[in-house]
Amino acid sequence: MSVLTRLRDTARRALLGDLPAFAADPIGFVEHHGIGANAPVALRLGPKPAFLISHPAGFQRVLVENRDAYGKGAEQARLRPLFGDGMVTANGPRWEAARQAAKAAFSQSRLNHGLELALCVLAQEAGRLAGNDGAEVDLHSLMGRLTMRMVVAALFHERLENGDSADAIYQAGCVAHRHLSLSMWRLVDLDLHLPTRQGRAFRAAIAEMERQIADFAQAPKGFLAALHPLVAEYGPAVMRDEAITALVAGFETTATAGCWLAYALAQRPELAAGLRQEVEERLPADGELRPALLRDLPRTRALVQEVLRLYPSAWWFARTALADDIVSGVHIPKGASILLCPWALHRQPSLWVAPLDLKPGRFLEGAPADKFAYLPFGAGPRACIGAQLATAELTALAAMLVTTFDIQALSGPLAAQVPEGGITLGAPRAGMTVRLSVRQPMRKVA
Numbered sequence: 001m002s003v004l005t006r007l008r009d010t011a012r013r014a015l016l017g018d019l020p021a022f023a024a025d026p027i028g029f030v031e032h033h034g035i036g037a038n039a040p041v042a043l044r045l046g047p048k049p050a051f052l053i054s055h056p057a058g059f060q061r062v063l064v065e066n067r068d069a070y071g072k073g074a075e076q077a078r079l080r081p082l083f084g085d086g087m088v089t090a091n092g093p094r095w096e097a098a099r100q101a102a103k104a105a106f107s108q109s110r111l112n113h114g115l116e117l118a119l120c121v122l123a124q125e126a127g128r129l130a131g132n133d134g135a136e137v138d139l140h141s142l143m144g145r146l147t148m149r150m151v152v153a154a155l156f157h158e159r160l161e162n163g164d165s166a167d168a169i170y171q172a173g174c175v176a177h178r179h180l181s182l183s184m185w186r187l188v189d190l191d192l193h194l195p196t197r198q199g200r201a202f203r204a205a206i207a208e209m210e211r212q213i214a215d216f217a218q219a220p221k222g223f224l225a226a227l228h229p230l231v232a233e234y235g236p237a238v239m240r241d242e243a244i245t246a247l248v249a250g251f252e253t254t255a256t257a258g259c260w261l262a263y264a265l266a267q268r269p270e271l272a273a274g275l276r277q278e279v280e281e282r283l284p285a286d287g288e289l290r291p292a293l294l295r296d297l298p299r300t301r302a303l304v305q306e307v308l309r310l311y312p313s314a315w316w317f318a319r320t321a322l323a324d325d326i327v328s329g330v331h332i333p334k335g336a337s338i339l340l341c342p343w344a345l346h347r348q349p350s351l352w353v354a355p356l357d358l359k360p361g362r363f364l365e366g367a368p369a370d371k372f373a374y375l376p377f378g379a380g381p382r383a384c385i386g387a388q389l390a391t392a393e394l395t396a397l398a399a400m401l402v403t404t405f406d407i408q409a410l411s412g413p414l415a416a417q418v419p420e421g422g423i424t425l426g427a428p429r430a431g432m433t434v435r436l437s438v439r440q441p442m443r444k445v446a
Contacts, residue, residue: 017044026421027343030054030316034344039328043339050337053327054344056351056372061327062319062338063380069325073318073337078184079423081192082176082206084237086245087385097230098242102385105155105226114154114222115291115392121149121159122396123288126404133438136410140427143258145170148251150393155246157221169212169247175205177252181422206244213243246386252424253313254390258397259427260311261304263417264358265401266409266434271360275300276402283403294395302363304394308376310358315343315425317378342375343425358414408435 022029022045033041034054041052053059062070072091083089087098104110125146129137148170149160160166179202183189192199217239220228223246230238265272278299284290294301319338326332347355351373353362368374377384384390401407410433411417420426 016046018050019045027315027419030339030341030344030421031347034341035347036349037344038350040330040332040338042330045337045339048335048337049333050339051327051330051332052339052341052344054341055328055348056345056370057328059340059345059375059379060372061325062340063378063382066325067380069321069323070319070338071322073320073339078189079180081202082180082248083245084241086241088245088249090241094234094238097233098227098238099381099385101226101230102223102242102246105223106385106388110222110226111154111389111392112291114157115294115389115396117153117157117159118150118393119289119291119396121153122146122400125149126400129436130404130438132436134435136433136435139259139262139432139434140255143255143262144174144251146397147255147258147393148173148247151247151250151254152216154389154393155223155250156216156243158216165212168208170251172205172208172212173248173251175201176209176248177423179205181420181424181426184423209244209247210240213240213247216243250386250390254393256313256419256425256427257304257308257311257390257394259432260417261307261394261398262401262407262434263409263411263414263432264303264307265398266407267414268358271303272402272407275303275398279399279403289396289399291392294392294399297395297399298364299360300395300398301391302360303398304391305363305374305376306358306360307394309346309352309374310356311419311425312342312346312376313424314376314378314384315419315421316341343421345373345375348373356415404439405436406439408437410434 018029022043030052033043034052037052038055038057040058041054043050043052053062072089077089079089085094087095087102090098105114129135129142145166149166152158152160152169160169179198182198192202217224217236220239224239224243227239227242265275275297278297282293282296284293317340319340321332321334321336321338324332324334332338346352349355351368351370353359372379377387377390411428411431417428417432420429
């Protein structure tokens, strides 16, 4: 190695620190550094100090006990071209106003109405899939399109009957999500400033989502109706920002969890059989899933919880220290980046028996002893406002799959499926494929 090469590598390490290793394999990096750690782990992701937190007391300190000492992470500023000042990226009075307004849309009565519409979408999809008996199905594509339509129905109370419109929103969401995942850990996102092909595709995707949201906002219902009073104070951008945030965050995270859920059922036929019995014992005579039923399926919900433990869609999130702090005996300087990682938290051997095994029964035995040991939706005032909706959708999805289909895994063992670590957890790059065969006799689902 030449002197020039050594100097260049030294300068690169001094500038980037752990960032190249993290960007090359995000999930492997946090597993290596975070599993087994019971205090913040010092890192350097770029030019400033950072700390990886993967233990319950750290989550409790940053998200609840001393939450005012931490703001949104600088990394999440990369989401602003898409989300604007939506709830994922915003701070201050506008965030608080939007959060309070959105709570109305997630009240039980309004949530039930949205869920009824989403369950109609699910029943329609079950019928379509049954018409292709025995077909091989790419789970990422299936779940992405399905959960996008379910989220639109549940949140905006709109049925996307036009296949072109549904596909346009789905494709735009995928392009935007992919761009953000690839650019998140670059020091500068040049695609935002230069006329690159990726930059043009990203901007076109944003424009498509803005067009669709503008159509929904002409007669706002559900989530948009709850936000509408804020337009007088914050302008029409509040509808645009919050709607795109809810749409992209809602469908992509639920879609990914749905992939892992379906593949787990394909790999574990005994689980599918147990869930099938539970659902069929409780289904009404007409065979239709309804919101109230979803709250009476403990084994099905336990599987959803276990899938979210092993494969949390929000597998990391960031904060910035606004003041000096002490977390589990470690000094956190003002300005440091904080990387909180549920992926590693949910794999801590000190918290979970056989943490890498899929064991839904653990959630039938009661909640974890430490309430900060299981955080698929975050914690504190910024916990995911859609947690109840996402859990209900995934429970309904599992119920539909086990009562309608026999599922055969075609992509190998579940443990061999390695997700991508982007802005949210992604499906394996090679995809996950299953064969869906209609059960005989088929129980009516719609």
